Amino acid sequence: MAKVIEGLFYSESHEYVRVDGEYGYVGITDYAQNALGNVVYVDMPDVDDEVQAGEEFGAVESVKAASDLISPVSGTVVEVNDALEDSPELVNQDAYANWIIKVQLSDTYETHNLMDAKAYQEFCESQH
């Protein structure tokens, strides 16, 4: 059973955002990393790039699959998780601890369009 954490917001494309004040930490969910298998590369944007909710900002690759990263929120990338460059497997080890980008949110209200933990849990179960 894929891990889902209370207090985060989730998208149907299996990204999460952890909101901390005006910032949001965006990554892929445990369900997504599990579906993908061994992650071998994370294609990340540059700092200062703009991201838009619902738009692609990078990709996660395993040996036999590639999945676009769709941002659940809008804003400016203020940090990317450099550790993933050398150790993409961190995403498999703990998808929630290893966020991919930190975004300065342009609209904190946007999270209302996302699912909470309970809704996401149900959504994952309906995917089988």
Next chain:
Amino acid sequence: MNRTLYGNLIFELSKDGRRGYSLPINQFGDFELPAELRRGEDACLPECDELTVVRHYTNLSNNNFGVDTGFYPLGSCTMKYNPKINEEVAAMPQFQSIHPEQPAETTKGALALIECLEHALCQLTGLAHFTFKPYAGAHGELTGLMTIDNYHRSRGDVSRKKVIVPDSAHGTNPASAAVCGYEVVEVKSLADGTVDVDDLRRVVDEQGPEIAAMMMTNPNTLGLFEYRIPEIAEMIHGCGGLMYYDGANLNPMLGACRPGDMGFDVMHINLHKTFSTPHGGGGPGSGPVGVREGLQEFLPFVSPYNGNYAVMMKAYAYILSLGKEHIGMVGPLATLNANYVKESLKDVYELPIDSLCCHEFVFDGLKDKSTGVTTMDVAKRLLDYGYHAPTIYFPLLFHESLMIEPTENESKETLDGFVEVMRKIAEEAINDPDTVKTAPHDTPIGRVDDVLAAKHPVLTFKQLRDEQD
């Protein structure tokens, strides 16, 4: 094939001062490239004597499997025999030495051959004209879609930016559409594996004026003939779109049905499939594109000259060898071979769609799933028994797809031998699953670490050496 690994790289055999070439001496006097235009360091290339080079590549070849080595049940790839006479004629020096900028009056024979080949392909497909510029099947797809795009543009019909592709299509179809600037609209397959015509009608009703084309292969990637093709073509033509035929599965149609008669307007042919030119480990291919009368003026300029001319020569030699007497037997015999294998194995392998197939069919893994033996394991175990693996995990419609295509060249004995081994593996899966799950055992190398390769890419000898240091 040699079962032990010959592991050397040519760089590891190099010794400074050895040479594997001989060239004429300079009779032109002192002309030298000025120093400021020269590269700083020489390219670090191997230095080997001729015999070392010959043995090295001969040894490498012994770690390779080819059609001449054994049977390829490789679905959607049509690994047929590559006749030797084709190679012989394609190597004739009076063809090999022609410069592509030579004036036409000095290349009459070479040009006549193109004309003959075009005529033959038109006959076999029911289309009116062919271009030979595309270098491979995927290049042909792109060329065909560009033709369609040019056609719509010429009519000022610029809102057609969508291409319909069935969900069972080859991956190149959507990729080619995207490279041509199109948006891909996927239509579903029915439980019987054919296109869901109702879903298609919904798409056409909703987006008709935006549809540039529909791409299909027929028979489809499940080896099933899309029997509602006349209706599909009518629907697409009705909304102003054109029909594109992916010729990857043309082989079983020789002698049976022509894409032009099915209602297709544009198609490509993979000469390296249907017309017996060798795959060469992944190319060179050739992907001529055929069009209906009236569309030839829209063919694009996708390569400088005559495409992969030497490959075309081989295809024509094949057509001549078969002649009108035998070419029509290609499809029926390939189809017979596929059905024979399917019927001989369907009690132990899961056959999701149990009907007559064309050149290929798809199993959804072993019937008995309790052993945990996957399609990958079966494929790898086949290597131990001296067969190439089937196409696996494609099409994406089933979890454990295992796609088998025996061509018309394979004898009953070969097929029986393959069936016997497939059944044996099914038994092993029950009695000795570990042997299957850890296969292959009897090949030059075992299963490779794909994750390591992708995570820490080592792509050149220089990087490899740096890694070792």
Next chain:
Amino acid sequence: MSFKYFPHTEEELQSMLEKSGVDSLDGLYAQIPESIRFKGEYDLPSERCEMEVRALFQRLADENQQLTCFAGFGAYDHYTPSVIPNLLSRSEFLTSYTPYQAEISQGTLHYIFEYQSMMAELTGMDISNASMYDGATATAEAMMMAVAAGKKVNKVLVSEGINPKTMDVVRTYALHKGIDVVAVPLKDGVTDLDAVRQNLSEGGVAGVIVQQPNVLGIIEDFSGFADACHGQKALFVVNSVAADLALLKTPAEWGADIAVGDAQSLGIPLQFGGPYLGYMCTTEKLMRKMPGRIVGMTRDNRGQRAFVLTLQAREQHIRRQKATSNICSNQSLMALFVTVYLSLMGKEGLKEAANLSYAGAHYLCQRLTETGRFRLAFDKPFFNEFFVRYDGDADALYQRFIDAGMLGGVRYEDGFIFAVTEKRTKQEIDNLVKIAAL
């Protein structure tokens, strides 16, 4: 019905039909609607026995005129060591499939790794893919790669120094993909850096594409190009004639982000235009944006060094419509060709062949200008190809060359573009000059 490529005996046919649950071959096609079944006879020649096939091809061969080649324009008549066709005809290479099954394809994977290593050395770049169709399409792929690697940019500057046929292919791809191609004119025979700078400053440029030597054979000086590109976040793409890189400053030394071109010049026969071999090399940074197959090193479960297709998540069979390129084959056998060529020639042989070509071309140029009827169009360095203007009826002279059994270069404007390789002897060159001087 018996035929050499069909093993089925009458008896086997019957038993196989029975197993398949049909009573005739026709019955296998029950799903095909009657209205579209092909029932006629193909209008094709009758079957030819092997002797007849050979004779027919020989007859066609004899209709082609054998000419001593002084033409280039992207396709060069270099020498092919006899080892190469011999090794290439080994059926384990020739008749093998794409090396997806690494366990039984180490031969192919090995030589592709060697090929990638050699092309990276030759261009000076970090990495290479497993090869592409030809130089023109590789250039178009480089254009698409530059656009995909950039951010919301879709303009590409292309020097008019690239071969016009390459330009046409690039424009074809661009038209459909919606990429804006801006041609940068030549000034005194070389790409105008000021014009490049001017266009770059307008913004929105994904890449700048140049050719070395350019279409007129001139060795261009690309100093300042890479900086100008990188200052505007555009990629610098250099298309080079592979063989000339034995001596010439490399794309990497010019600061290129992508090196592409045709490797036909590494001994591949002219064969009326194909198969040739496109190459593409790039930096580590752009590795995952590069189209085409790539082979990498890994280990197998027995601990042996092994090679495998890698970074496949970029490719069409996984990405489908999201892939940057639809390419799914390489020109594998031609990559083997070039790998064996470079193994035989080594670094010394490659330089020697290049030096001979250089010397032969300069000798020819000197002799032609000495006649007083020819003059080098631009006073610029060239390698083994050059553009001379002719004081006289160039078309008539071109025909005189043909009549004398020579392909006297490529007709261009009021003159000729001649190319010389190590295959041309002094006598052949002197003969050409003799006719030219008439």
